[in-house]
Amino acid sequence: MTNFQNKKCRIAVDAMGGDFAPANNVVGAIDASAADSNIQLLLVGDKNKIKKVIAEKNLQFPEEQIIHADEVIEMSDSPTAALKTKPNSSIVVGAKLVKDGKADGFISAGNTGAMMAASTILIGRLKGVSRPTIGSSFPTQNGDYCSVYDVGASVDSKPSHLFEYALLGSIYAREMHNIPKPTIGIMSVGEEKSKGNELTFATHELLSNSELNYVGNVEGRDVLKGTVNIIVCDGFVGNIILKLAESTIGLLKSRIKKYAEQGLINKLKALVVKGVFKEALSDMDYQSYGGVPLLGVNGISIIGHGSSSELAIKNMVLKAKEMFDKQLLQKFEEALKDYAKSK
Amino acid sequence: MTNFQNKKCRIAVDAMGGDFAPANNVVGAIDASAADSNIQLLLVGDKNKIKKVIAEKNLQFPEEQIIHADEVIEMSDSPTAALKTKPNSSIVVGAKLVKDGKADGFISAGNTGAMMAASTILIGRLKGVSRPTIGSSFPTQNGDYCSVYDVGASVDSKPSHLFEYALLGSIYAREMHNIPKPTIGIMSVGEEKSKGNELTFATHELLSNSELNYVGNVEGRDVLKGTVNIIVCDGFVGNIILKLAESTIGLLKSRIKKYAEQGLINKLKALVVKGVFKEALSDMDYQSYGGVPLLGVNGISIIGHGSSSELAIKNMVLKAKEMFDKQLLQKFEEALKDYAKSK
Numbered sequence: 001m002t003n004f005q006n007k008k009c010r011i012a013v014d015a016m017g018g019d020f021a022p023a024n025n026v027v028g029a030i031d032a033s034a035a036d037s038n039i040q041l042l043l044v045g046d047k048n049k050i051k052k053v054i055a056e057k058n059l060q061f062p063e064e065q066i067i068h069a070d071e072v073i074e075m076s077d078s079p080t081a082a083l084k085t086k087p088n089s090s091i092v093v094g095a096k097l098v099k100d101g102k103a104d105g106f107i108s109a110g111n112t113g114a115m116m117a118a119s120t121i122l123i124g125r126l127k128g129v130s131r132p133t134i135g136s137s138f139p140t141q142n143g144d145y146c147s148v149y150d151v152g153a154s155v156d157s158k159p160s161h162l163f164e165y166a167l168l169g170s171i172y173a174r175e176m177h178n179i180p181k182p183t184i185g186i187m188s189v190g191e192e193k194s195k196g197n198e199l200t201f202a203t204h205e206l207l208s209n210s211e212l213n214y215v216g217n218v219e220g221r222d223v224l225k226g227t228v229n230i231i232v233c234d235g236f237v238g239n240i241i242l243k244l245a246e247s248t249i250g251l252l253k254s255r256i257k258k259y260a261e262q263g264l265i266n267k268l269k270a271l272v273v274k275g276v277f278k279e280a281l282s283d284m285d286y287q288s289y290g291g292v293p294l295l296g297v298n299g300i301s302i303i304g305h306g307s308s309s310e311l312a313i314k315n316m317v318l319k320a321k322e323m324f325d326k327q328l329l330q331k332f333e334e335a336l337k338d339y340a341k342s343k
Numbered sequence: 344m345t346n347f348q349n350k351k352c353r354i355a356v357d358a359m360g361g362d363f364a365p366a367n368n369v370v371g372a373i374d375a376s377a378a379d380s381n382i383q384l385l386l387v388g389d390k391n392k393i394k395k396v397i398a399e400k401n402l403q404f405p406e407e408q409i410i411h412a413d414e415v416i417e418m419s420d421s422p423t424a425a426l427k428t429k430p431n432s433s434i435v436v437g438a439k440l441v442k443d444g445k446a447d448g449f450i451s452a453g454n455t456g457a458m459m460a461a462s463t464i465l466i467g468r469l470k471g472v473s474r475p476t477i478g479s480s481f482p483t484q485n486g487d488y489c490s491v492y493d494v495g496a497s498v499d500s501k502p503s504h505l506f507e508y509a510l511l512g513s514i515y516a517r518e519m520h521n522i523p524k525p526t527i528g529i530m531s532v533g534e535e536k537s538k539g540n541e542l543t544f545a546t547h548e549l550l551s552n553s554e555l556n557y558v559g560n561v562e563g564r565d566v567l568k569g570t571v572n573i574i575v576c577d578g579f580v581g582n583i584i585l586k587l588a589e590s591t592i593g594l595l596k597s598r599i600k601k602y603a604e605q606g607l608i609n610k611l612k613a614l615v616v617k618g619v620f621k622e623a624l625s626d627m628d629y630q631s632y633g634g635v636p637l638l639g640v641n642g643i644s645i646i647g648h649g650s651s652s653e654l655a656i657k658n659m660v661l662k663a664k665e666m667f668d669k670q671l672l673q674k675f676e677e678a679l680k681d682y683a684k685s686k
Contacts, residue, residue, distance in 0.1 A: 141597040155532060155540040189498060189582040197498040197579050220586030224594040236540050237580055239532040241587060243563030248591050251567040252624070254484040259623040272615045280602040281595070 008040050009324040011300075011317055012103040015045030016072045016090040017110020019307050022046070025109065026053040028313025030061055032321075035314070039321050042103055044069050044094040069093035072110075075306060079113030083121065091115055095122040098299035105300030105320035107291065109308035116152060119294050119301040126329070128336035131161045132296035133235075134303065135169055136242045137177075139283040140226025147173060147230050148187070148223060151242040152294070154235035159202035162186070162232040166212055168295040169230045171335055175326045179229050185218035187233035187241075193217065199234060211342075249284050252277070290315025293323065295332070300324060351383050352667040354643075354660055355446040358388030359415045359433040360453020362650050365389070368452065369396040371656025373404055375664075378657070382664050385446055387412050387437040412436040415453075418649060422456030426464065434458055438465040441642035448643030448663040450634065452651035459495060462637050462644040469672070471679035474500070475639035476508045476578075477646065478515070479585050482626040483569025490516060490573050491530070491566060494585040495637070497578035502545035505529070505575040509555055511638040512573045514678055518669045522572050528561030530576035530584075536560065542577060554685075592627050595620070633658025636666065638675070643667060 013029040015022040022045055033041040043050050043061070047068040054061050071089040073082040083092055091110055095118035097103035106123075108115045120132050134152030137145040149165035150157060157165075166184045173182035186203050188196040193204065195217060207214035218227055223241060233241070256277075260270035290312040291304035300323050302316045323329075356372040358365040365388055376384040386393050386404070390411040397404050414432040416425040426435055434453055438461035440446035449466075451458045463475050477495030480488040492508035493500060500508075509527045516525035529546050531539040536547065538560060550557035561570055566584060576584070599620075603613035633655040634647035643666050645659045666672075 139594070141594050143601075187583060189579055220583035220588075221590035221593075223587055224590045236532055237583060240530060240563035240580060240584065244566055244584060244587055245563075245591075247564035247567045248588075250564075251482070251484050251627075252595075255623045256619065258486075259619060266619075269615050269619050272612050273619050276599065276602060276609075276612050276616050280598045284594075 007324075008038050009105070009321050010040045010042060010103045011320050012042040012044050012067070012094045012097045012106045013313070013317060014090045014094050014106070014108035014110055014115075015043045015050050016069070017108040017115075017306075018304065020309070021109070022049050022053050023057075024308060024310045025313050026050055027057055027059070028308075028310035029107075029317055030054075030059050031310065032314040032317035036318065036321055039317065041065060041317070042067050042097065044097070045072075045090040046070060067093060067097065073114045075111050077111060077114065079111060079117045082111070082114050083117055089114075091118050092122070095119055095301075098123045098301070103299075104324050105302065107302045107304065107313070107316045107320060109291070109304035109306060109313065109316075112152075112303055115301070115303045116154075116294060119297045119299070123297045123299040123301060126296055126298050126332055126336060128340055129164055129168070129296035131157070131164065132294050133161075133165045133168065134292050134294055135165070135172070135230075136238075136292055138223050138245055140224055142226045144226050144229075145177060146223050146226050146228065147177075148238050148241055149230065149232050149295075150235035151238035151292075152235050156236070157199070157234040159199060159206055162199070162203040162234075163206040163210070164296065165232045166207060166210075166214070166230065167335055167339060168332060169232070170212055171331050172293070172295060172328065173229050175328060175331060176322065177229070181213045182229035184212055184214045184230045184232065185216060185222060185228040187231050187237060188217040188219065190219065191217050203232065210339075249281070290319060293319070298329070300329070351381050352448070352664050353383045353385060353446045354663050355385040355387050355410070355437045355440045355449045356656070356660060357433045357437050357449070357451035357453055357458075358386045358393050359412070360451040360458075360649075361647065363652070364452070365392050365396050366400075367651060367653045368656050369393055370400055370402070371651075371653040372450075372660050373397075373402050374653065375657040375660035379661065379664055382660065384408060384660070385410050385440060387440070388415075388433040389413060410436060410440065416457045418454050420454060420457065422454060422460045425454070425457050426460055432457075434461050435465070438462055438644075441466045441644070446642075447667050448645065450645045450647065450656070450659045450663055452634070452647035452649060452656065452659075455495070455646055455649075458644070458646045459497075459637060462640045462642070466640045466642040466644060469639055469641050469675055469679060471683055472507055472511070472639035474504045474507065475637050476504075476511065477635050477637055478508070478512055478573075479581070479635055480520075481566050481588055483567055485569045487569050487572075488520060489566050489569050489571065490520075491581050491584055492573065492575050492638075493578035494581035494635075495578050499579070500542070500577040502542060502549055505542070505546040505577075506549040506553070507639065508575045509550060509553075509557070509573060510678055510682060511675055512575070513555055514674050515636070515638060515671065516572050518671055518674060519665065520572070524556045525572035527555055527557045527573045527575065528559060528565060528571040530574050530580060531560040531562065533562065534560050546575065553682075592624070633662060636662070641672070643672070
């Protein structure tokens, strides 16, 4: 077996996508490449703007690793239309680097829909995958993570899609989270087999008859309880779960802030609360996670929050490197081939 | 206009439903009737067991207001089957009291599905309602509430159902939460009109062409942000939202507990956190809400958590009384009639 960990991994980073681009993107990406000498970074975007950030921050970066792209797909652009109307955008140029074998992975904190479309259409799907999926890992009561697929707003998912999410998600959890046989649940409205809708019933049949470690239906509360390692659901449902869970910390912060405004003693108590939160709830700060991979495409593709911090960008690059080292794509391909044979 | 607030309201309470029945149910219900002399309480269930609680707790309650029912629908019973196999159950007997005009409202912390089925089938639907709905009110960042309909696991909701949820929910919010023109959003995966699925697109058409204060799509994060007063969605989605949101406080508590176990200073800090939580997050303790009304049935029907506390039961009875005082049913009927005419 090749020692991939000592192999150079070429990671392209969209320098223009996100609310704090290009500054956060350039600094975070260079930080990551400084942390791992086997990362060969490619910065994709407006060359002058990227060089300006590098100069301002007193960073070192070889000019030949800046890949010029003079258009930007804005957050408000229609994803699929933008792929055609903005062929020189950083997202299209970056995805093409992977397609053409010039990069092993691509990362963007830009327009999520455009990134999904560019990855799916330009990089292409793995054989046996009908719909690539974005998962999100939620911190659980027991200190583990529960990954929900799909959260990418890929609506009207079919049972076969949910099955693919379970298959890809299992391998991802095994390799990236070191869980030998990840448990899988179907998101529903009750634990009993009889509870659910047409999608959950049909998915139950597919998963029951597979080799995956499927345990049955789970409910909304099971995400944070961590009842299972992986939950599959329609992208419509998963996207709502993700955004609701992310907003919890905002509710807490606003309440503590209001509390602190009611006198000096409250202010002091609120300071203690903030300190405890920082230690005890750090994993609820979805910022630091640094993006989620789009699984099922024929290359490493990681999509970040529009508001990605430098740390988030850095973590996205390091995650791409880890996926590369652990040969995720090859393992996906093998599992999909085995499943196709078993049918 | 009749002064309903001075009119006796007959409220039947299922003494047998819930994890802490009959004790919590009997004590909570009698507490409520002691707080409002216009409540005429009927306790439905095993007469001997109810009398035993009354004696043990040194309470006063007229025996003729205990309505004997010698069967109990268990949490594990199949809801619709149980209505037939257990005709003498407290839920069936209680719902029949409303049907027969012997009670104005019925409350249960028992089997939710059975309570929904008994209310819908025995008490019956209001004219113009095709599917009764359970809403849940979530505390928001701005200190208000956002009500989500349906959370009752009434899966595969149709656009017309979501429209009815919006209509009934608007009147409920206007009357019970004093919001003159409640804003309404459709739960989706993006704010843009183009984001969503078939259900959201068709519901958008219905709500756009109505007199309701519809503002457009909302996302998962808008529940706790409080972007709108009312959110409508499929019961499958709403039920997942409810259970996920309810589980947040459990995640917080478990994290603070673990933190407290790491030495004396942590323990002291955790005590401060608990105190602040109690003051600043009290409305996130869904326990105290005391159940949710089933809207659209031809009587007051309130469904509580299986783990309802005495306070929760008390609050459920008081909520039923408030719905009675504010003539919710009559107002629902008028609005449904007006809508039918406008079509």
